Amino acid sequence: MEPIIKVENLVHVYPGGVKALKGVNLAVRQGEVVAILGQNGSGKTTLVKHFNGLLRPTSGNVWVKGMNTREVSIARLSRVVGYVFQNPNHQTFLPTVRDELSFGCRNLKLPEQEIKQRVKEVVIRFNLKDKLEDNPYDLNLSMRKTVAIASILAMRPAIIVLDEPTTGQDYAGCQQLLKFICELEKEGHTVVIITHDMMLVGELNKRVVVMSNGEIIADSLPREVFKDDSILQRSGLLPPQITELSRKLVPYGIIDTALTILDLYASIKEKVM
Ligand SMILES: Nc1ncnc2c1ncn2[C@@H]1O[C@H](COP(=O)(O)OP(=O)(O)OP(=O)(O)O)[C@@H](O)[C@H]1O
Secondary structure, three states, X not given: OOOOEEEEEEEEEOXXXXXXXXXXXXXXXXXXXXXXXXXXXXOHHHHXXXXXXXXXXXXXXXXXXXXXXXXXXXXXXXXXXXXEOOOHHHOOOOOOHHHHHHHHHHHOOOOHHHHHHHHHHHHHHOOOHHHOOOOHHHOOHHHHHHHHHHHHHOOOOOEEEEEOOOOOOOHHHHHHHHHXXXXXXXXXXXXXXXXXXXHHHHHHOOEEEEEEOOEEEEEEOHHHHHOOHHHHHHHOOOOOHHHHHHHHOHHHOOOOOOOOHHHHHHHHHHHHO
16 A cells, blocks of 8 residues: 655755755654654754645655655645644634634635534543633643644544654643544554654654654664664664663563563563562
């Protein structure tokens, strides 16, 4: 099957001359969850902004659901790619949560009845019933982020891009988010996550694409990346502490690269029981 996102030899040079992407190739299958990792300035945001047409290739091509992004409008792409910005203030500007949740659907020119139905669905899903008449700016950051995610989801995009979704979230918020990403996967959505949160990456345990200096330097699973010192060094990634601890315990017979506390616990239990 054709990948839902196909990136071919993508180069992006910003007007000031910064070459942010230097020939990136990537294919993402429908229903895949992919985390894009890398240091600040490695090109993650520049890459994903090509998926919804916010940026156009300087050279190379990007296809989303068979559409060459050079040839279609941002409006058309936004039906397929929902982009949840890192800072919810960049996408929250209406006076009530209800208005926010219906805004994207209104832009899609859906019938009023359909909009009501979709808003109702996300309200139930994200437990927003009591917040509907609130001003989003009166909510805390975590809740505002939830509203931003819900308003994108109401548009039912096939692909959802989450830019740093755990920033500003407490532990409970992060766990909720993990659960939500797994639900999206089960529902067949393709999810692309930009993140510096290695705990999230470990807990998710899905495909990771590592960027450095405008290039993809690894495309693998977290375990493989976290035990590859050369990738870690080039990308500046720091594995979760539990992974580092498990690697130090290898000489004592503990399995390599645990991603979570449960992984390490299982390994220790096996060793001592
Ligand atoms: N609008 C812009 N104009 C000029 N240069 C830019 C612009 N946006 C990003 N850059 C540069 O392009 C390179 C890649 O930036 P990008 O934001 O894609 O990296 P990133 O990996 O997403 O970083 P971060 O983790 O900080 O968000 C950096 O050198 C950055 O300074």
